[in-house]
Amino acid sequence: MDYNQGQKKDRKSLLLAALAILALLNVVLIYFFYKEREKNKEQETVIAAKTEEVVAAKMKLDSISAQLDAKIAEIQQLGGQVDSLVSLKQQLEKDKAALRNASSAASVDISKYKQKIANYEAILVQKDSDIAKLKEELGIVTAQNQELSSKVTGLEGEKASLQRTFEDSVGQLSNKNRELAEKVTIASALKAEKIAVNAVSSKGKERDGGAYRAKRIDKLKVDFDLAANPISPNGEREVYLRILDPEGAVMADMATGSGTFVYSGRETVYTAKQTLNYSNEGSQGSIIYSRGGIPLKKGEHTIELYCQGFRIGSTTFKVR
Numbered sequence: 001m002d003y004n005q006g007q008k009k010d011r012k013s014l015l016l017a018a019l020a021i022l023a024l025l026n027v028v029l030i031y032f033f034y035k036e037r038e039k040n041k042e043q044e045t046v047i048a049a050k051t052e053e054v055v056a057a058k059m060k061l062d063s064i065s066a067q068l069d070a071k072i073a074e075i076q077q078l079g080g081q082v083d084s085l086v087s088l089k090q091q092l093e094k095d096k097a098a099l100r101n102a103s104s105a106a107s108v109d110i111s112k113y114k115q116k117i118a119n120y121e122a123i124l125v126q127k128d129s130d131i132a133k134l135k136e137e138l139g140i141v142t143a144q145n146q147e148l149s150s151k152v153t154g155l156e157g158e159k160a161s162l163q164r165t166f167e168d169s170v171g172q173l174s175n176k177n178r179e180l181a182e183k184v185t186i187a188s189a190l191k192a193e194k195i196a197v198n199a200v201s202s203k204g205k206e207r208d209g210g211a212y213r214a215k216r217i218d219k220l221k222v223d224f225d226l227a228a229n230p231i232s233p234n235g236e237r238e239v240y241l242r243i244l245d246p247e248g249a250v251m252a253d254m255a256t257g258s259g260t261f262v263y264s265g266r267e268t269v270y271t272a273k274q275t276l277n278y279s280n281e282g283s284q285g286s287i288i289y290s291r292g293g294i295p296l297k298k299g300e301h302t303i304e305l306y307c308q309g310f311r312i313g314s315t316t317f318k319v320r
Contacts, residue, residue: 050106051252051269054099055260057113059267061096064120068092071127078134088123104254190232190278192224192239192285192305192313200288211318214296220289222303224313228282237278240270240306241287246299256292263306270306 068089072082095116102108199212200219207216222241240261243251250269252258260267274287296319305313 050108050110051254053110054102054108055267055269057108057110057117058096058099058260060117061092061099061113061120062267064117064124065089065092065096067124068120071124071131074131075127075134078131078138080130080134085127088120092120102254106255189310190229190237190307190312191227192307193227195222195224195303195305195313195315197222197303197315197317210316211320214298214319217291217296217319219291222287222289222305224285224305226276226278226283226285226312229280232278232280234279235277237276237307239274239276239285239287239312241272241274241289242269242304242306243271243289244302244304245297246301247297251289251291251294253292253294256290261306263309263311268306 068085072085072089075082075085095113099108099113196208197210198221199207199217200221201207201216202218206221220243226237245251251271252269257272258270259273260269261273262268272287272289274285276283276285298319300316300318303315303317304311
């Protein structure tokens with residue numbers, strides 16, 4: 001009797017030990033799952049930050065390019081040498097092209113471009129000093145010029161009066177032309193209607209409705225109509241798609257077709273783009289975005305469409 005009771009106790013002990021081991025394995029698996037999810041979140045954050053840094057570097061290089069053009073023109077007017085600045089401008093354009101043609105934001109050594117930008121800015125500061133010295137050496141206002149100016153004051157006054165009258169007339173005409181051109185540009189802007197966002201599974205099955213489960217979304221298909229506009233000419237149009245997650249961040253991957261375009265004077269990141277053949281009697285368009293390895297967050301996402309510098313439409317969809 002005692003022997004049987006001992007065997008039962010041994011089996012019970014073994015069962016408890018097995019259950020403890022299984023519980024421990026579950027804890028370990030949960031820990032590794034949690035760590036992997038945190039790692040993925042960190043990678044998403046790093047990619048988004050790197051993309052913003054690359055965009056900022058592009059904008060900074062464009063600004064420096066414009067300042068270099070102004071410095072070259074001013075030094076030439078003062079009779080100074082601009083060979084070194086011309087060579088510098090050529091190198092700057094190469095840096096801009098290399099950054100623009102990078103396969104992805106992750107592949108860009110942003111620290112290298114930050115150093116280049118710092119060097120360019122230091123040269124610009126030095127050139128300001130050189131320009132000041134040139135002006136001092138030339139003696140922009142000399143005693144001789146002052147004497148000559150006093151002799152022709154009357155004629156210059158008449159000339160200035162006539163010039164102001166002419167400029168006022170030309171300015172008014174230019175303003176009217178500019179206002180008319182702006183009105184025509186705005187009137188010719190396209191408008192996207194009936195925007196629909198459908199989810200496409202990995203098997204190619206398409207779902208509509210505007211609310212989808214994340215695991216069933218392999219691609220997003222955005223369909224829309226471009227409204228008729230008799231003022232807008234027929235021809236090809238590039239339509240840019242921006243998908244914003246629930247936190248307002250742009251979903252973008254430079255390696256799979258994302259990039260930047262200019263909107264309201266600023267370089268803006270887009271998710272995908274499509275070239276469409278537009279008819280001013282109305283056309284239909286469709287853009288497909290393959291999310292690749294980028295997971296979709298749960299919540300409401302925003303769809304924005306842009307064309308020729310205008311935002312032409314927007315809508316939302318939900319991920320459950």
